[in-house]
Amino acid sequence: MGNSPNFSYPMRGTVVTTVHPEGLMMARVRISGLWDNISEDNLPWAERNLPDGGAFSPLIVGDVVWVDFPYMGNSRRPRIVGFAQDASSGTANVAAEASGKGTAYEQKDVDGAPAAPVLSATKDYVYKRNGMMEVRSAGGGWAITHLSSGSTLGQNDAGEQYLLAQGPIFINSTGKVTIKAAAGLEINVVGDLDFTVSGTASFTASQFNFTKG
Numbered sequence: 001m002g003n004s005p006n007f008s009y010p011m012r013g014t015v016v017t018t019v020h021p022e023g024l025m026m027a028r029v030r031i032s033g034l035w036d037n038i039s040e041d042n043l044p045w046a047e048r049n050l051p052d053g054g055a056f057s058p059l060i061v062g063d064v065v066w067v068d069f070p071y072m073g074n075s076r077r078p079r080i081v082g083f084a085q086d087a088s089s090g091t092a093n094v095a096a097e098a099s100g101k102g103t104a105y106e107q108k109d110v111d112g113a114p115a116a117p118v119l120s121a122t123k124d125y126v127y128k129r130n131g132m133m134e135v136r137s138a139g140g141g142w143a144i145t146h147l148s149s150g151s152t153l154g155q156n157d158a159g160e161q162y163l164l165a166q167g168p169i170f171i172n173s174t175g176k177v178t179i180k181a182a183a184g185l186e187i188n189v190v191g192d193l194d195f196t197v198s199g200t201a202s203f204t205a206s207q208f209n210f211t212k213g
Helices: none
Strands: 011-017 027-031 045-048 064-068 079-083 125-129 132-136 142-146 151-155 161-164
Touching: 027 064
Parallel strands: 045 079
Antiparallel strands: 011 027, 011 064, 027 045, 064 079, 125 132, 132 142, 142 151, 151 161
């Protein structure tokens, strides 16, 4: 596995280890057809090709990646330059929401909620990893979803924004909170509604209607 002109071009490989013993954020990759018989412990650690600012997207064991050898072709110093598209199973190794094949996630159905962004296979940005999914649709929609609970924060293609929380919501501000609504404000509560004010509570309206249900 020394220097060799064979390592002057990128190669495809499969991630086999993602936890570096010294926390150097590297991974071990088995080059397909070349390092098949080398033990995992003897595979070199590959550094990552990071975007500007050093944003880190985690790899998982089994990911198919492109690897090059930027240090004069030194095979002991590989670099993972990106995720490799693979369709050897007949389906591309991308999220079903991106390819249009397989079972795509469906947003929780909540009465009165705006529609979710419209997905267009092969045209949308979809990142689905670590229990989260982010979608940026070709039509201008955006949504980020906690997959196990279904809680979603988003904006559909019409620009309607929404928060669908499948659990408690906590809002805290050290300053003033202002809500302006040009077409009314509706609050529907199942259960109790409590207000606690340490100062003065003021309500101004042209008419007050109170109905006991």
